[in-house]
Amino acid sequence: MKESIIRQKHPKLNHPDSNPALVETTVSTETIFEGKVVSLHLDTVTLPNGQTGTREIIRHPGAVAVLAVRGDRMLVVDQYRQALGRTELEIPAGKLDPGEDPEEAAKRELREETGYRAKSLVPLPAFYTSPGFADEVIYLYMAEELEAGEMELDEDEFLEVSEVTLDEAYSLIKEGRISDAKTILAVYAWHLYQLTGKL
DSSP, rough: EEOOOOOOOOOOGOOOOOOOOOOOEEEEEEEEEEOSSOOEEEEEEEOOOSSSSEEEEOOOOEEEEEEEEEETEEEEEEEETTTEEEEEEEEEEEETTTTHHHHHHHHHHHHHSSSSSEEEEOOOOOSSSOOOTTTTEEEEEEEEEEOOOOOOOTOOOOOEEEEEEHHHHHHHHHSSSSHHHHHHHHHHHHHHHHSSSOO
8 A cells, every 4th residue: 555654753863864965755655564563665765866766664663772780780681582593682672662751661671571670761872773774763771770570571572681791791792692783782881881980
């Protein structure tokens, strides 16, 4: 089904185009697939030279991720990732619900996946995961002053929580046990925070 599209920019990443000479104008959008988590669209665009092109775009509601630190250790969750065919160590994270505030979502995901509650969350830079073909943005937060509680996993969610030091995190990155962008970025942010006291 062809439809016109209204581009939804995420509030914290809403900024003007950096180079108007390179802007592509969307002429139409065809929905190829509508799933529970993502949808696939085929955009027809007018290129800067006036010609027409197509772009395959994954639409995603956005997500949150939490760098949760207890003393000198960071919380990680180990879970199976079907797309990779193996388990992956990651920081707690999850999809935004419709209309959900990212900070509230971060508190929810931290509680659900680890059982911990944070007295406060500090926002780190939000980032797009794969802007070449997807509009998914992840809002990243750092959580300290954690209080332990009970995990609240979804019925189809299976994971194990553990804690790693900074040195262990770097070793896990080298081994490929930590290999997703949000967790690697969080490790670097944590290291920078240890060195400078700033986020």
